[in-house]
Amino acid sequence: MDFTTLNVNTTNKTSTSAAAQSSGAADTQDRFLKLLVAQMQNQDPMNPMDNAQVTTQLAQIQTVTGVGTLNNSIQGLSNQFNQMQALQSVSLVGRSVTVPGNKVAVEDGKATMNFELADSADAVKLEVLNGAGAVISTQDLGKMKSGAQSYAWDASKASETANLTFRITATKSDNPVTATTLMRDTVRAVNTSGTTLQLELKNSGLVDYDKVRALG
Structure with a gap:
């Protein structure tokens, strides 16, 4: 630690x-x-x-x-x-946490992407982008309820698996629904030098402690 x-x-x-x-x-x-x-x-x-x-x-x-x-x-x-x-x-320190973010971590040809919907949606689309911002995979997830959601992506046939990000587009009656992308990261250290408690994460850098959505 x-x-x-x-x-x-x-x-x-x-x-x-x-x-x-x-x-x-x-x-x-x-x-x-x-x-x-x-x-x-x-x-x-x-x-x-x-x-x-x-x-x-x-x-x-x-x-x-x-x-x-x-x-x-x-x-x-x-x-x-x-x-x-x-x-x-x-x-x-050393444990995984879920925080706001859009990076995709591929392990053994698979990746799990988490997000939250502010309201129920009639149509939800998930797109995976490469480091240059080009879409390399599109998934239509259909209707979804509000709250925390998760999608397991099979990346075994993807042309590239490094520096990937994802985004969510959701609508209800043709009106946009706010979607917050989430990512899992590893806590490397705790920082108390500022006015707020922060976690130093492996991929996301410094993140306020109150931004953590889930542990483990």
């Missing part, structure tokens, strides 16, 4: 960020109290601040401080969740 890109040590960043936000909230509260004291010391004796005004201003600063504390707590929980997700995803 390749763990070279795995980096889940965000504790220091979290601590530094939380400490900075906490210090900022404390500084804001301190400045507010100093201004309030100065305001009370220099108020007009004939028209002093009433208790309601003081109470309202104190409540406002407490609300601001409370929101800052809540933000810190939420950020801490979010970072912990990201770390747990990254650690759990390590178990995917």
Whole structure:
């Protein structure tokens, strides 16, 4: 397993960020109290601040401080969740996943192509293309329901089997139906260097973790 890109040590960043936000909230509260004291010391004796005004201003600063504390707590929980997700995803290294993509992998003269239909379709056509973009095989799949679909292609008689891709054309009452092509790929590593958890796949490169449609 390749763990070279795995980096889940965000504790220091979290601590530094939380400490900075906490210090900022404390500084804001301190400045507010100093201004309030100065305001009370220099108020007009004939028209002093009433208790309601003081109470309202104190409540406002407490609300601001409370929101800052809540933000810190939420950020801490979010970072912990990201770390747990990254650690759990390590178990995917070396395993196969299904992600959006259109590459065709031929093994022993056969290839399985997966796709999803956004709606049921009256007619579905699958085309296999070579590296130059020319169609080398066309399959009419007929009517299909919405959701995940799969087609096993016999590539034993194909003129070429390298650098192949496929596309799906689906219609319902002559209106196009959205089709998402899917492909199986192998997880090589887990990448946490960005803002989102990503998987480094053998053929597809970096793919966001939430793009994975199926495992195994």
